[in-house]
Amino acid sequence: MGIARSKPDQNRPEKLAAFDRLLTVMDELRENCPWDKKQTIESLRHLTIEETYELSDAILEGDLMEVKKELGDIMLHLVFYSRIAQEKGVFDVADVLNGICEKLIYRHPHIYSDTQVENEEEVKANWEKLKLKEKGNKATSVLGGVPKSLPAMVKAMRIQEKARGVGFDWDDKEQVWDKVQEEIGEFKEEADQGNKEEALNEFGDVLFSMVNYARFIGIDPEEALERTNKKFIKRFQYLEAESQKDGKQMGEMTLEEMDQYWERAKKL
Template structure:
């Protein structure tokens, strides 16, 4: 190596303090980024939700490099919200960390204290008792908290439905077994059929379809199936199979169209049989 050559410079190693400083710089009123400065909790919320779903997608695909990047994007959302809260004098990132550490220690006495919890079921039961006590403490002085209080409205609809049902089941409001839920699904399906005689925009049709979906979530819960995950996987299967149908049509010099519905159904069945082995 000649004297004019220099050794390669190692990339800078950043840490969490650097991320917090970068976020503060982006939000600096004098020298920050105009886009970042224009954001509010409400405008950032869709990005926060999107990043959480992208983390889930990377996990489902078992893509570790992508998961690393998506977790970083999700962490940025936490830092962004905390920075905006600090600017308002509400709380800072350090208080977010303090609160979650206190919560984890409080909810795991079998790890950080002397409480004995022998299995996963006991741990979950204790976790729910602590959460209920926390909700009651937050609502001290007001009306007693209801069994369904605290289930976030922004959750995906299927996930929220399942959480509401689980909360109700803990206080005894539930079917004894899956047979009762099957009957309820059939009842709701029949009521949906009845709405076919109504105008397309009739609110009753929306109401009955919602009841049917809610009952299907209940059935999934009784069968030990995660409804949100099951529907995601169903969407992925549909996407994959329809892509295969499109590919086979292209090979024949055609494209999907209404007049080819019978052919598309035939190809769909063919793809489905091949997938099943």
């Protein structure tokens, strides 16, 4: 199957030079900086997670210049891991890059082979099926590739997407909404009866079904909740600042007084 040629990238030499510069800087830091020399794959792990969340914040804020900065931090970490592995004689950055290229080519047979697809859903389905066939893939389940340490809401979304990839899903959003209402009813019943353990389980079912419905209508539940978090913080901080200007103290006002500031904040 022929592949459509991409337009020549006039800046490719500049990009390759920039990546080569990063590799050089990484080598110099690893060999000469006491802090960089001390780092291990394990010690970098929590820093990488932090950088990823900072990138996520920048994306949610729509701050592309900050996105650029955070991408640089993450790129440094990727090169750092590769350099450490190179020292151990396990792999180097070339192995990493060639590995992802080979995987992308293998998992896109509709581009690099003669597989025919009609839409995005078929691409996703092929992706999941090919993952299970890959030599050396230890996952025996479609869900085996979902990281255990993912935040629960993100994990729920990934679980549902992977199940859909092999055809295990509802037919339409109305069925999902019926399930949401069913789960809310079951949660309310257990909560009203004071069955804390059962209410906990049912609340999890409510959240899982709500994530499912969000997925069906094209909403990212993690992004939606984070937007609400940011909105609440902004309004609450307005309440704090404006009430202080009026000589009032948080914790000493009535709910009615605080609600007046809250309503004003909602209009901003």
